Amino acid sequence: MIRxxxxxxxxxxxxxxxxxxxxxxxxxxxxxxxxxxxxxxxLSVVEGDxxxxxxxxxxxxxxxFTQPIFSTVSGTVGKVIKKFTYTGKKTECLEIIxxxxxEYAERVLExxxxxxxxxxxxxxxxxxxxxxxKGLGGGGFPSYVKMDxxxxxxxxxxxxxxxxxxxxxxxxxxxxxxxxxxxxxxxxMQAMGTKRGIIGVKRTKHALLKALTEVKESDFKDLNCDIIxxxxxxxxxxxxxxxxxxxxxxxxxxxxxxxxxxIEYNVTTAAAIYQxxxxxxxxxxxxxxxxxxxxxxxxxxxxRVGTPIPHIVEAAxxxxxxxxxxxxxxxxxxxxxxxxxxxxxxxxxxxxLLFKPQEYKEEPCVRCGSCVYSCPANLQPVQLMxxxxxxxxxxxxxxxxxxxxxxxxxxxxxxxKIHLTDFMRKAKKLVK
Amino acid sequence: MxxxxxxxxxxxxxxxxxxxxxxxMMYDVLIALIPVIIFTIYKYEFTAxxxxxxxxxxxxxxxxxxxxxxxxxxxxxxGTALISAxxxxxxxxxxxxxxxxxxGGVFGMYFxxxxxxxxxxxxxxxxxxxxxxxxxSFGAFLVYDVDTVAGATALGVVKANPFDMMILGDFNLWNMxxxxxxxxxxxxLSGIAILLGGLYLAFRKSLDWRIPVSYIGTVLGLSTIAAxxxxxxxxxxxxxxxxxxxLFGAIFMATDPITSPVTGPGRIYYGFGLGVITFFIRIxxxxxxxxxxxxLIMNMFVPALDYYxxxxxxxxIKSTLVFSVVVLVTVGLLVVGVWQ
Ligand code: SF4
Ligand code: SF4
Numbered sequence: 001m002i003r004x005x006x007x008x009x010x011x012x013x014x015x016x017x018x019x020x021x022x023x024x025x026x027x028x029x030x031x032x033x034x035x036x037x038x039x040x041x042x043l044s045v046v047e048g049d050x051x052x053x054x055x056x057x058x059x060x061x062x063x064x065f066t067q068p069i070f071s072t073v074s075g076t077v078g079k080v081i082k083k084f085t086y087t088g089k090k091t092e093c094l095e096i097i098x099x100x101x102x103e104y105a106e107r108v109l110e111x112x113x114x115x116x117x118x119x120x121x122x123x124x125x126x127x128x129x130x131x132x133x134k135g136l137g138g139g140g141f142p143s144y145v146k147m148d149x150x151x152x153x154x155x156x157x158x159x160x161x162x163x164x165x166x167x168x169x170x171x172x173x174x175x176x177x178x179x180x181x182x183x184x185x186x187x188x189m190q191a192m193g194t195k196r197g198i199i200g201v202k203r204t205k206h207a208l209l210k211a212l213t214e215v216k217e218s219d220f221k222d223l224n225c226d227i228i229x230x231x232x233x234x235x236x237x238x239x240x241x242x243x244x245x246x247x248x249x250x251x252x253x254x255x256x257x258x259x260x261x262x263i264e265y266n267v268t269t270a271a272a273i274y275q276x277x278x279x280x281x282x283x284x285x286x287x288x289x290x291x292x293x294x295x296x297x298x299x300x301x302x303x304r305v306g307t308p309i310p311h312i313v314e315a316a317x318x319x320x321x322x323x324x325x326x327x328x329x330x331x332x333x334x335x336x337x338x339x340x341x342x343x344x345x346x347x348x349x350x351x352x353l354l355f356k357p358q359e360y361k362e363e364p365c366v367r368c369g370s371c372v373y374s375c376p377a378n379l380q381p382v383q384l385m386x387x388x389x390x391x392x393x394x395x396x397x398x399x400x401x402x403x404x405x406x407x408x409x410x411x412x413x414x415x416x417k418i419h420l421t422d423f424m425r426k427a428k429k430l431v432k
Numbered sequence: 433m434x435x436x437x438x439x440x441x442x443x444x445x446x447x448x449x450x451x452x453x454x455x456x457m458m459y460d461v462l463i464a465l466i467p468v469i470i471f472t473i474y475k476y477e478f479t480a481x482x483x484x485x486x487x488x489x490x491x492x493x494x495x496x497x498x499x500x501x502x503x504x505x506x507x508x509x510x511g512t513a514l515i516s517a518x519x520x521x522x523x524x525x526x527x528x529x530x531x532x533x534x535x536g537g538v539f540g541m542y543f544x545x546x547x548x549x550x551x552x553x554x555x556x557x558x559x560x561x562x563x564x565x566x567x568x569s570f571g572a573f574l575v576y577d578v579d580t581v582a583g584a585t586a587l588g589v590v591k592a593n594p595f596d597m598m599i600l601g602d603f604n605l606w607n608m609x610x611x612x613x614x615x616x617x618x619x620x621l622s623g624i625a626i627l628l629g630g631l632y633l634a635f636r637k638s639l640d641w642r643i644p645v646s647y648i649g650t651v652l653g654l655s656t657i658a659a660x661x662x663x664x665x666x667x668x669x670x671x672x673x674x675x676x677x678x679l680f681g682a683i684f685m686a687t688d689p690i691t692s693p694v695t696g697p698g699r700i701y702y703g704f705g706l707g708v709i710t711f712f713i714r715i716x717x718x719x720x721x722x723x724x725x726x727x728l729i730m731n732m733f734v735p736a737l738d739y740y741x742x743x744x745x746x747x748x749i750k751s752t753l754v755f756s757v758v759v760l761v762t763v764g765l766l767v768v769g770v771w772q
Contacts, residue, residue: 001452002689003637009450165447324440333445340439357440363454363510364552369640369694370452378745382694383738395740408445415452416552422443 004373005413006233008333010165011293018168018291021299023315025100029073029306030083030093030344031057036140038062041069043094049077051096054281055105058094065142067132070282071096072305074103083308084343086329088336093344096306109280116187116277121147124191124277131276132347136283137170137237137266138330140348143273146263153192154261157246158185158270160201160208161230163237164331168300169350170267172287174201174208177271178215184270186223187277192263197225199267200246204232234333235376235407239264253377253403268350286350290316294325294354309343312352321356328353333408360417371410371420377403381410385423393430401427457689458511460638464629465518465684471625472618476526480618484521486530490537491517491562498546512551516541519559519684522619523677523724528566536566556731557691560724567721620677630683642699643692643706644682648673650707654766658715661770678710681723686730693737697747701737701755705730708762716769 033041043058051057051071058069078095085091119127129144137159158181162170174181185197201208212227230236230245240251242264249260257264265273268287275281284305291298296317303312309327313319328335329349345352371381380399387395401424410420472480495513499506508514520540524533540562548554620626633639655669673679686692686706693702706726713722737743744751 001449001457001637002640005449005452008447010447324438326442326446327439328444328446330444332447335444335446337442337444337446338439339441353446355446358448360448364550366454366457366552366689367692367694368457368689369696369699372695372745375745380695380740380743380745383740383743387740398740406444411445412447413449413452415457416454417448417452419443421445425443 001413001415002368002370002373003413005370005409006235006374006376008165008234008412013293014166014291014298018289018298018300021297021301021315023301023303023307023312025073025098025102025304026307026311027098028078028308029096029098029304030081030308031069031071031096031306032085032344032346033058033060033069033080033092033094035060035067035346036087037065038067041092043069043080045077047077047079051075051077052103052105053284054108056107064145067134067142068130068282069094070132071105072282072284073098074101075099084338084340085346086336086349088338093306107280111278111280117190119191119277121191121193124187127277127280128273131272131280131282133269133272133276133283134347135266136268136272136286136348136350138334138348138350139266143265143269146258146265147188147191149258151258152261153194153258153263155196155198155247155263156185156188156192156194157239157243157262157264158197158199158267159237159239159242159264160199160212160267161237161242162202163234164333164335165234166289166291166353167331167351168289169287171205171208172300172302173268173271175211176287177268178211179219180271180274181212181267182215182220182223182225182270183278184265184272184274185225186220187273188263188265188270189223194263195224197223198246199225199227200230200242201227202232202236203229234409235405238376238405238407241376283347286345286347288312288345289351290354291351292328292354294319294321294356295352296320303345305345305347307345309338309341309345309352312345313341313354319354324357326353326355326357328355333412334406362418363416365414365416365418368415370413370415374409374413376407376409377405379404381420381424384427385418385420388423388427388430391430396427396430399427401431404428454510457638458515460633460636461515461684462511462518464632464638465515465522467625467628468522468619468622468680468684469518471622472522476618479526480521482530483524483526483528483533483618484518486533487521487524487537488514488517490534491520491541491558494538494541495546498542506550510551513541513545516545516558516562519619520562522680522684523559523563523617524619526618532566532570535569536562539565552690554690555734557685557688557727560685560727560731563721563724564728567724617677617680620680623674623679626679626683630679633683633687639683639687640689640692640699642696643687643703646700646703647682647686647706647710648678650704651678651711654707654711654763657763657766658711658770661767672711672714677723681710681727682706685724685727691727691731691734693734693743695738695743695745697745697751697755698734698737698743702730702734704755704759705733712766712769 038060039062041060045057052074055071056068057071060067075096075098078097080092081095082090083093125144125147133143135141160174228246243249243251272283285302288301288303299316327338384399404424408421492513544556544558544561545554634641651673652669655672659668693699709726709729710722
C-alpha cells in the first residue's frame with residue numbers, strides 16, 4: 001500500500017459507544033510522588049496522619065515544574081509504596097487509606113464571581129499553580145507555565161479533539177462539563193487580557209458541537225469564543241495541527257506557542273482551571289475509558305485519581321482472556337505499555353486498553369514510501385530507520401528527528417510491518 | 433483481581449493498518465498483469481507461453497535454490513520473484529531463444545537481486561537488469577525481424593529518421609493503443625491492457641501514480657516540443673508514448689517501489705529523469721531497449737535522490753526552483769539538439 005494514512009481503524013468487534021458503569025472510590029488510593037520532569041519530593045505528612053480531600057500532603061520538586069501533592073480521599077496516610085504508573089516504570093506512591101467520609105480540606109473554598117473578577121493575572125497564575133493543574137490531555141505540563149509569559153496572547157485555544165481511537169474521556173467531559181470549560185476559558189482570557197477564545201472539536205462529533213453551542217447560547221453569550229469544527233483525522237489533536245486548522249497559523253515545530261500569541265489547553269484542563277479558581281480544588285476525578293478485546297465489559301466511568309488498576313478492571317468485568325495480553329495506559333497510538341497490573345491511575349491518565357496480543361510479521365522494507373507520506377511532521381521515517389540502524393547521528397539530525405512527535409503513524413502504516421516508531425526513539429537518542 | 437498470566441512488553445503504537453501488507457501489494461501487481469498476459473498469449477500463442485514459463489522457472493527457481501542451499505529462511509509468498517519473472521518475460525522480443533531467456537533469468541535474479549541481499553536490498557529493477565544482461569551478452573540474437581509474422585516494430589522502423597512521419601503513417605495509432613496489429617517486445621503491445629492494469633494498481637494504492645504520470649508527462653512534453661521544432665505532425669508525441677514499451681515500463685517497472693525513491697518529490701524527479709533519458713535515447717540513439725536502459729540508469733540515481741542532505745518529503749521553495757531550472761536546461765538542450 002502506498003498512501004498517506006491518517007485514519008486509524010479500530011477493532012470491529014468493539015461497540016461504537018460504551019455504557020457508563022459506576023465505580024466505587026477504592027479503599028486505598030496511591031498518589032504518585034514523582035511525575036514527569038520532577039526529580040525528588042518532600043512529604044509534609046507521615047504515616048498515620050489524617051488527611052482530607054484536596055489537602056496538600058507534600059511537594060514534587062523539579063525547579064520550574066515544582067508542584068504540590070494532594071490527597072484525593074479523606075483518610076489515614078499509609079506507607080510509601082512503589083507502583084507502576086503511566087511512565088511504564090515503578091514509581092514511589094503514597095498510600096492513603098480511605099475512610100469514605102469524603103471530607104474536604106479547609107483550603108477548599110468558594111470564591112464569588114465578584115472576587116474572581118478582581119483577581120489579577122499573577123493571582124490567577126498563583127492559584128492554578130497552587131492547585132497543581134496540569135495538561136490533562138496527557139502532556140502533564142504545568143498549566144500555569146503557559147500563562148507565565150510577557151508576550152501578548154491573542155487567542156486561547158481549547159483542544160477538544162480527542163484524536164486517538166477508543167478514547168472518550170474528553171467526549172464525556174464536554175457533554176457533562178461544558179459550562180466549566182467555558183468558565184475556565186473565561187478566567188484565562190481575563191488573566192491574559194485576551195479577546196478571543198476558540199474551542200476545537202471534531203466535525204463528526206455532533207453531540208459535542210451541540211452541547212458546547214447550547215451552553216454558549218445560554219450562559220456565555222458575551223464571551224468571544226468560536227466553536228470550530230475540525231476534520232476527523234489523526235493526529236488532529238496535535239496542537240500544531242489544531243492551531244493550523246482553527247486559526248490558519250502555521251507553528252514551526254520546536255518554537256513556543258506564546259511567540260505566536262497563542263495558549264492552548266485541553267478542554268479538561270480548562271475545566272480543572274475552573275475548579276481551581278472557583279473552589280481551590282485540585283483534580284480529583286478523571287473521566288475514564290476502559291476498552292479493548294481483552295476486557296469483559298468495555299465501558300466508561302469516572303475514576304478517582306490514585307485508583308489502582310485492578311479495581312478498574314474489576315468494575316469493567318475483569319479480563320476476558322487468561323493468556324498473555326497487552327495493557328496500555330493512554331491511547332493505542334501513543335499510550336504507555338504496562339507489564340504488570342500493579343499500577344495506578346495518576347492525574348494525566350484517562351484510559352486503560354487491554355488487547356489480545358497481535359503478532360505482526362516483519363518483512364524487509366519495500367520502500368513504498370507510505371511512512372513518508374503519512375508522517376504528520378513531514379519526516380522520512382524510512383531514512384531515519386537507516387540512520388538509527390547505522391547509528392548515524394548526523395543523518396538523524398539532518399532528517400529533523402527532533403520534530404518527531406512519536407505519533408506512531410509510521411509504524412501503523414508500514415507495508416512491511418516494521419516498527420518504525422521504535423527506530424524513531426532510537427534515532428532520537430543518537431542526537432541527544 | 434490479578435491476571436493469571438503476564439502482560440506483554442510492547443511499545444506504542446499497539447495497532448497496525450490491517451490493509452498494509454507486502455503480499456497485498458505484490459498480489460495486486462500480479463492481478464494487474466493479467467490483462468497484459470492474456471493479450472500477449474492471444475497474440476503470440478505458444479511462443480509467449482514458453483517465454484513466460486521459462487522465465488518463471490529460471491527466476492523463481494534461482495531464488496528458491498539460493499535460499500535452500502544457504503539454508504536461510506525465506507518466503508516466496510510475497511510474490512516478488514514471480515512478478516520479476518513475469519515482467520522479464522513480457523519485455524522479451526518474441527524471437528528470443530528460450531535458452532537465452534533462461535540464462536538471463538538465472539543471472540538477472542542472482543546478480544540483480546540475491547547478491548544484494550534479496551528483496552528490498554536490490555538497487556536495480558530485477559527484470560530490467562536481466563533484460564539488459566541478455567542484450568549485452570546476446571544482442572545479436574535479439575534483432576527484431578522485420579519480416580516476421582507481426583510485421584515491423586514501430587521503433588525499429590523509425591530508427592533511421594525518428595521524425596519521418598511518412599513511415600510512421602504506416603503505423604496506425606489506434607492499432608498501437610489497442611495492440612492489435614503491431615509488434616515489439618511481447619508484453620508491451622496493447623496500451624489498453626497496460627493502462628487497465630495501471631488504473632487497477634492506482635485504484636488499489638499499490639502503485640504511486642507520481643512516477644508514471646511524471647514519466648509519461650515528460651516524454652509527452654519533450655516530444656511535443658521536438659515535433660513543434662521540426663514541424664512534425666502532432667500525432668508524433670502520441671506515437672512516442674505508445675511505442676517502445678514506455679507505457680509498460682512506466683506502469684510496471686518504473687513504479688517498482690524497491691528501486692524508486694521514497695519521497696513524493698523524489699518520485700516526480702525520478703519520473704522526469706526517466707522521461708528525459710528515454711526520450712534522448714530515442715531521438716539520438718534509437719535503442720529499442722531505451723526504456724529499460726533509462727530505468728536502470730535512474731535506479732542508480734535513486735540513492736542520490738534520497739540522500740538525506742537534500743531529500744524532502746514535500747516540495748520546498750528551493751527544491752522547486754532547482755527543479756524548474758533543470759527542466760528549463762533540459763528543454764534548452766533538446767531545442768539545440770533537434771535544431772541541427
Ligand atoms: S512517529 Fe515520528 S516519524 Fe513516525 S509518523 Fe509520527 S512524527 Fe513521523
Ligand atoms: S519503512 Fe515501511 S512504510 Fe516506510 S518505505 Fe519501508 S516499507 Fe514503506
